[in-house]
Amino acid sequence: MVKIPAKMRTHCPKCGKHTTMTVRQEKGGRRGSGMVAGTRRAVRNKKGSGNKGKYSKKAISQSKMASKTSQKVDLRLTCDVCKATWVRNYPRSRGVEIVKSA
Numbered sequence: 203m204v205k206i207p208a209k210m211r212t213h214c215p216k217c218g219k220h221t222t223m224t225v226r227q228e229k230g231g232r233r234g235s236g237m238v239a240g241t242r243r244a245v246r247n248k249k250g251s252g253n254k255g256k257y258s259k260k261a262i263s264q265s266k267m268a269s270k271t272s273q274k275v276d277l278r279l280t281c282d283v284c285k286a287t288w289v290r291n292y293p294r295s296r297g298v299e300i301v302k303s304a
């Protein structure tokens with residue numbers, strides 16, 4: 203569990219200087235669409251008949267995919283001066299807790 207302060211002072215691209223930001227955790231499902239280059243290539247190569255080389259192989263089982271116990275977290279920062287909002291990525295961690303500081 204990583205504790206992140208609810209307010210942090212960081213650079214605002216719109217103001218062009220460091221301002222106080224309100225931190226909120228972005229809810230999941232907004233990181234990428236899933237249709238990355240490799241996925242598009244696989245869809246294209248699976249068309250038609252016959253042996254498709256590596257695309258004829260079975261997919262890696264879900265049990266092998268679910269070996270990671272940590273999750274990538276997105277933080278949503280809102281500038282307290284200009285109210286502009288954007289998402290900042292946070293490295294992999296078991297969990298994130300936003301702590302309200304006095």
Ligand SMILES: [Zn+2]
Nearest residue numbers: 214217281284
């Ligand atoms: Zn700003």
